[in-house]
Amino acid sequence: MMKELIITDKQKYLEENYPFEGMPKLTDKLECIHCSSIFTVGDYKVYKDETGFEFICCPNAPECNGTVIDWI
Ligand SMILES: [Zn+2]
Incomplete structure (x- = not known):
């Protein structure tokens, strides 16, 4: 069962956990x-x-x- 985590600092969390090169900005729009x-x-x-x-x-x-690997 998946449990949602509440992330208070989304910028920091993404910097530490984004799995690829070239992390998008929080304000970027992706599909x-x-x-x-x-x-x-x-x-x-x-x-x-x-x-x-x-x-x-x-x-x-x-x-x-969908997860981060499905963002284009
Ligand atoms: Zn989706």
């Missing part, structure tokens, strides 16, 4: 290829699974199961 929505990066959500792994997720989670 989630899972739900085809355009969202503001700073609206991302974080969910933690039972192993403790934290996923940076689409703002439309949990309805959308």
Whole structure:
């Protein structure tokens, strides 16, 4: 079961956890290829699974199961 984490400093969290080169700005608009929505990066959500792994997720989670790898 995934549990949502409340991130108070979204800039810092993204800097520490963004898995790729070239981290987007919180004000950037990206598209989630899972739900085809355009969202503001700073609206991302974080969910933690039972192993403790934290996923940076689409703002439309949990309805959308897209994560940071699905952002274009
Ligand atoms: Zn999505």
